[in-house]
Amino acid sequence: MTLTQPPPTQLQSLIDTYTDRTRRSKVLAAANRAVLADKTAIGYAFAPEIKEMRYPIVAARSQGARLWDVDGNEYIDILMGLGTNLLGHNPPFIKAAIAAQLDQGMAIGPQSAIVGEVAQLVSDLTGLERVTFSNTGTEAVMTAVRIARTATRRRKIAIFTNSYHGHFDAALMRAPLSEYARKKAVRSLQQKPGLSPLGGFLKNFLGTRAVPAALGIPPAVAKDVLVLEYGNPKSLDVIKTHRRQLAAVLVEPVQSRCPELQPRDFLQALRDLTQATGIALIFDEMVTGFRVHPGGAQAHFGLQADLATYSKIAGGGLPLSVIAGQARWMDHIDGGPWQFGDDSAPRVPTTFFAGTFCKHPLSLAAAQATLQHLKAQGPELQHTLNQRTKDLVDRLNAFTASTVMPVKFTQFGSFFAIALTQSQIPPSTLTLLSYHLLNQGIHLRGGDRGGFLSTAHTPDDIDRIYTAFCHALTALKEANDV
DSSP states (O other), X not given: OOOOOOOOOHHHHHHHHHHHHTHHHHHHHXXXXXXXXXXXXXXXXXXXXXGGGOSOOOEEEEEBTEEEETTOXXXXXXXXXXXXXXXXXXXXXXXXXXXXXXXXXXXXXXXXXXXXXXXXXXXXXXOOSEXXXXXXXXXXXXXXXXXXXXXXXXXXXXXETTOOOOSSTTTSEEOOXXXXXXXXXXHHHHTSGGXXXXXXXXXXOOOOBXXXXXXXXXXXXXXXXXXXXXXXXXXXXXXXXXXXXXXXXXXXXXXXXXXXXXXXXXXXXXXXXXXXXXXXXXXXXXXXXXXSSTTHHHHXXXXXXXEEEEOGGGGTTSSOEEEEEOHHXXXXXXXXXXXXXXXXXXXXXXXXXXXXXXXXXXXXXXHHHHHHHHHHHOHHHHHHHHHHHHHHHHHHHHHHHHTTOSOOEEEETTEEEEOGGGOOOOHHHHHHHHHHHHHTTEEOOTTOOEEEOOTTOOHHHHHHHHHHHHHHHHHHHHTTOO
């Protein structure tokens, strides 16, 4: 009697394909796990059923829109340094700028000869008056909040659900589970004609309480944070009620977790309200800055924040972040400008801000080259890239509509993703989607639902991205996962 193995499931075939083509990445992940504490390269929670695929691609080299892994596989990259590489991997003019600075040395401690020019470039592009530099987005946002508290002598800040502002304690807050349950009930009731008035009634009960979003954050920190609903006019009423306690409202103008929400009117009203009440409006432009327009989301939405933070694109691929703002706020870093040869002196009290590697010479050289290029190219660079991304999203949405899939894509600037609030696709399916894409030579993190186009992506690259998404979604539909 001959025994035959049953055919593998589609999930097992997916796992086998991925682990077979990325053997060395898996070996390195296993070898490093005991000593390297790291989970940032994976975009989803641990799931036993796909445990064998839970490891990141290990890159060997990158150039333009492509990267190659340690197994020799070539990928079209849509992760693009988590949005850092607007101009592609390793642009020659940035590489040359870094090499030239490296020849001159990496003096840390003395002032950089180009730091003033880089600050001026940031000011020219963003319209913000004064600038300082740090290393990471978390540091920049943390500093902006401290500036706001110093200037206003108030303690509380307001943030919005689904925004991400780094990993310092005050930013790692979320609404309590009861608030998520209320929002779910509102969505459900509004879809039922007889119960929609009840949904409208519940929508008016907006929670504001914050709770820590991760272990290790003292609950006491949450007392100085309000968590509001982004785009909801009721949030403006809450801000007005707390106007005497609020130092800042911290905004990710288009949220990377919910890019389909682009509330222009809400942002305009928020700007008017914070201006009238003396609350600092802080725009976190880590993802949107220099991407949708040379002036970022502020230029796109036609307003200017009091303080804004940048990183990613600004550093040209090296660690650098920017805190920029109007002088009345930024003066609290150094006391404000003064002159030699007279009786002038710093005018305002200062907070504390420092860092050994702030203004690192190599990062400043890369930033100088990047910002000079963006300034020289003007808005047409972003306009062209934004249109290519929109065209890709339009094609993907035409495909999902023609195949009757409950999936809709969205974009902001050169960032595109599946719009979760407009799709019916479970998180587990999104994870499988990313591995289907990886197996077709499209690079992103496991668990991601979209990515970034760069100026290095060619029309053929974009066609391949489109085709890969179509094949991946079709495979998931055939397995009844979509």
